[in-house]
Amino acid sequence: MISPRTLRNLRSELSRSLLAKLGIAILAVILFTALFAPLLAPHDPTDQNLDNANVPPLGFTATENQTTSQMVDGEVQIVEEEVVVNTTAEHPLGTDSLGRDVLSRTMFGARTSLLVGLLGTSIAVVLGVTVGITAGYYGGRIDDALMRFADVMLAFPSLVLAIALIGLWGQASWRIPDPLVALGIASSEMPEHVVLPGTVIVVVALVNWVWFARVARGEALSVRDQEYVKAARSMGGSDLHVILKHVLPNSLTPILVLATIQIAAIILLESSLSFLGFSGAQLSWGFDIAQGRQYLSSSWWIATVPGLAIVAAVIGINLIGDWLRDALDPGIEGQGGAP
Amino acid sequence: MTDPLVTVDGLEKYYYENDTLLDRLTGAEREAVRAVDGVSFEVREGETLGVVGESGCGKSTLAETLMRLREPTGGSVTFDGDPVYELSGDDMDAFRRRAQVMFQDPFSSLDPRMTAGEIITEPLAIHGVGTGAERRERAETLLEEVGLSADQIDRYPHEFSGGQRQRIGFARALAIDPEFVVLDEPVSALDVSVQAQVLNLLADMQAERDLTYLFIAHDLSVVRHISDRVAVMYLGEIVEIGPTEEIFEDPQHPYTKALLESVPRADTDERDRVVETIRGDVPSPRDPPSGCSFRTRCPELIQPPWLDAPQAAFREISEFRTRIENGDIDVDTRWEQVGDPDREDRAAFVDSLYAEAFDEDLPDDDEGTVREAIRALADGDREAAAATLRERYRSPCEAVDPALPAGEHPSACLLNEQPDDVEAAREEWEADRDAPGVGASSR
Numbered sequence: 001m002i003s004p005r006t007l008r009n010l011r012s013e014l015s016r017s018l019l020a021k022l023g024i025a026i027l028a029v030i031l032f033t034a035l036f037a038p039l040l041a042p043h044d045p046t047d048q049n050l051d052n053a054n055v056p057p058l059g060f061t062a063t064e065n066q067t068t069s070q071m072v073d074g075e076v077q078i079v080e081e082e083v084v085v086n087t088t089a090e091h092p093l094g095t096d097s098l099g100r101d102v103l104s105r106t107m108f109g110a111r112t113s114l115l116v117g118l119l120g121t122s123i124a125v126v127l128g129v130t131v132g133i134t135a136g137y138y139g140g141r142i143d144d145a146l147m148r149f150a151d152v153m154l155a156f157p158s159l160v161l162a163i164a165l166i167g168l169w170g171q172a173s174w175r176i177p178d179p180l181v182a183l184g185i186a187s188s189e190m191p192e193h194v195v196l197p198g199t200v201i202v203v204v205a206l207v208n209w210v211w212f213a214r215v216a217r218g219e220a221l222s223v224r225d226q227e228y229v230k231a232a233r234s235m236g237g238s239d240l241h242v243i244l245k246h247v248l249p250n251s252l253t254p255i256l257v258l259a260t261i262q263i264a265a266i267i268l269l270e271s272s273l274s275f276l277g278f279s280g281a282q283l284s285w286g287f288d289i290a291q292g293r294q295y296l297s298s299s300w301w302i303a304t305v306p307g308l309a310i311v312a313a314v315i316g317i318n319l320i321g322d323w324l325r326d327a328l329d330p331g332i333e334g335q336g337g338a339p
Numbered sequence: 340m341t342d343p344l345v346t347v348d349g350l351e352k353y354y355y356e357n358d359t360l361l362d363r364l365t366g367a368e369r370e371a372v373r374a375v376d377g378v379s380f381e382v383r384e385g386e387t388l389g390v391v392g393e394s395g396c397g398k399s400t401l402a403e404t405l406m407r408l409r410e411p412t413g414g415s416v417t418f419d420g421d422p423v424y425e426l427s428g429d430d431m432d433a434f435r436r437r438a439q440v441m442f443q444d445p446f447s448s449l450d451p452r453m454t455a456g457e458i459i460t461e462p463l464a465i466h467g468v469g470t471g472a473e474r475r476e477r478a479e480t481l482l483e484e485v486g487l488s489a490d491q492i493d494r495y496p497h498e499f500s501g502g503q504r505q506r507i508g509f510a511r512a513l514a515i516d517p518e519f520v521v522l523d524e525p526v527s528a529l530d531v532s533v534q535a536q537v538l539n540l541l542a543d544m545q546a547e548r549d550l551t552y553l554f555i556a557h558d559l560s561v562v563r564h565i566s567d568r569v570a571v572m573y574l575g576e577i578v579e580i581g582p583t584e585e586i587f588e589d590p591q592h593p594y595t596k597a598l599l600e601s602v603p604r605a606d607t608d609e610r611d612r613v614v615e616t617i618r619g620d621v622p623s624p625r626d627p628p629s630g631c632s633f634r635t636r637c638p639e640l641i642q643p644p645w646l647d648a649p650q651a652a653f654r655e656i657s658e659f660r661t662r663i664e665n666g667d668i669d670v671d672t673r674w675e676q677v678g679d680p681d682r683e684d685r686a687a688f689v690d691s692l693y694a695e696a697f698d699e700d701l702p703d704d705d706e707g708t709v710r711e712a713i714r715a716l717a718d719g720d721r722e723a724a725a726a727t728l729r730e731r732y733r734s735p736c737e738a739v740d741p742a743l744p745a746g747e748h749p750s751a752c753l754l755n756e757q758p759d760d761v762e763a764a765r766e767e768w769e770a771d772r773d774a775p776g777v778g779a780s781s782r
């Protein structure tokens with residue numbers, strides 16, 4: 001489906017654009033981290049150690065107000081003093097209020113975000129493209145019905161819709177044994193399971209498929225009227241043939257570009273759901289931000305580190321989206337066409 | 340004479356506007372667009388039938404309906420004895436193999452994401468003919484046959500020129516060995532120099548493979564050398580059909596004559612080519628003229644029996660009448676031009692409009708009638724103005740619908756031979772009316 005010419009365009013656009021390289025680098029780092037988190041993380045992200053709570057990242061200092069009572073001359077004196085909390089090389093990005101390692105948590109959190117982002121987007125693409133192409137290709141009543149339904153879906157703010165659906169279905173999630181731990185490659189101290197937040201994945205897909213449906217429909221509408229579609233039909237090509245061989249391949253570019261943008265949006269949505277406590281995930285960027293929020297004034301890093309991770313992921317994915325758009329769009333008719 | 344391969348009988352394709360659910364609920368009148376309005380002809384085995392007409396005359400709809408890419412709203416098409424619109428299953432499959440189309444647009448007729456090889460072998464893939472390797476071989480042979488080279492098989496459409504793309508489109512149409520090919524303006528998007536090459540290729544392949552062509556074009560010069568017979572279409576109807584030589588040497592229908600008088604210039608597009616001798620726009624197929632559909636532009640519009648005006652004058656009057664009837668004359672603007680906001684100086688109004696509308700010298704009687712009509716217009720009574728003109732200048736062409744008789748070279752014009760029922764209708768119309776009074780008397 002990817003022609004040599006498309007590859008050529010992708011490559012030349014990549015060599016031209018610094019931002020595209022940056023986007024790929026960022027995403028590669030995040031992907032790598034997510035895949036090999038048990039090998040890379042210095043600690044078990046769920047390990048608590050209250051003696052070591054609220055340790056700041058290396059290079060920062062933090063003070064904590066401590067109240068101690070002392071007996072001075074037979075009277076109880078309450079002393080408030082500022083205590084300096086020492087940073088430690090063991091926790092390069094500090095620890096949270098329960099003494100869990102922030103770096104390890106952020107590394108493992110990437111798994112949740114990417115799982116939800118990629119799987120959620122895939123389901124949304126399949127659903128949206130199927131509906132959109134059916135609507136656009138057949139038109140008429142089918143189109144009216146499907147698109148009215150899509151408009152209704154769009155009328156709800158996505159977060160509200162997601163929360164409503166989760167409220168309806170509960171928070172089903174599956175625990176999948178982590179192969180790296182199970183095979184003994186990673187330390188057995190790491191968590192044994194990867195949590196697959198099933199409901200959340202389905203819900204973010206249901207909230208976002210409409211965008212794909214709209215784009216796919218628009219593409220199908222314009223491809224449908226091309227003469228090569230007429231030609232295929234005049235040769236006896238069935239609807240399925242026309243859709244698979246002509247409509248789908250020619251609609252793919254904008255769908256692909258949209259998908260990258262939607263992955264970022266879905267990662268944000270998952271974070272919001274976790275932040276609000278609706279996803280049930282205990283190890284995700286959004287969840288950690290929610291945890292760290294109450295310590296923002298004293299231990300800012302608890303929320304900031306996962307927050308920066310989200311920002312980096314979204315930026316990286318969007319840069320890749322821009323690259324795909326620039327590389328794929330003009331390549332169809334414009335470039336190198338002989339007169 | 341050989342047998343017909345394709346017989347088209349009374350084919351109709353109407354589109355309906357205002358046909359959504361909402362329109363139906365609100366009871367809006369559905370409006371028919373008569374793209375193809377009762378067309379009958381035959382394509383004989385081994386011949387090329389050219390179909391010519393201006394853009395919007397329904398010739399492409401005719402091709403698509405004939406190929407059953409659209410369902411007709413009436414009439415039938417018979418292909419080698421089989422009723423095309425009743426075929427299904429294997430029979431339909433066979434029709435889809437035996438009849439192919441080559442399209443007009445060198446850009447949109449080839450899928451930009453397929454290679455030349457994939458494009459040419461698509462019909463083979465659809466019908467499951469041959470293995471992958473065999474198909475590829477066939478595509479290579481076809482590429483050579485249409486004048487390209489076999490090693491271009493993996494190129495994409497954007498790597499070819501317009502003429503080369505049309506060759507690929509033609510190779511695709513030939514891939515499955517059809518007997519009948521509809522050529523839908525195959526060269527009209529190409530440069531003139533390239534047109535001739537492609538036309539020659541089409542002719543060569545026809546001779547080599549005994550193909551039957553239906554060749555659609557918007558100008559006569561293109562079909563002249565490739566067609567055995569030519570059908571001329573106007574507003575969804577065939578107005579004249581006959582052997583190519585006769586159509587060019589001895590055209591019968593005023594529209595065909597006008598088309599022939601136009602000299603197509605290579606460097607202009609379709610719209611500009613429309614001939615000087617045919618004035619005015621093609622009427623909308625939503626609301627075709629009564630009687631003969633060409634009458635709004637016909638240079639030979641027939642005068643009523645009581646009239647004997649110079650033809651040019653009669654034509655100007657008729658055109659002026661059409662403008663009034665369609666409400667195309669803006670009375671307010673005209674008054675402004677006259678510079679009389681109080682609208683008192685009717686004579687100035689009449690002079691101004693008369694001078695604008697008439698180049699010809701009208702006979703006195705007619706000038707009187709026309710001025711009378713303009714006076715009514717100045718008073719804001721468009722109906723009366725139209726009635727005044729209609730009374731004196733109605734033509735049999737607007738009351739009687741000419742038919743296309745049978746025969747080798749018929750034409751749908753009242754000036755030529757018409758079937759008995761049309762002649763009868765015309766006589767009845769003429770007998771029914773008395774000559775009206777002449778407007779000049781009431782001046």
Ligand code: SF4
Nearest residue numbers: 631634637736752753
């Ligand atoms: S019937 Fe009348 S209007 Fe029609 S082509 Fe003949 S002369 Fe012209």
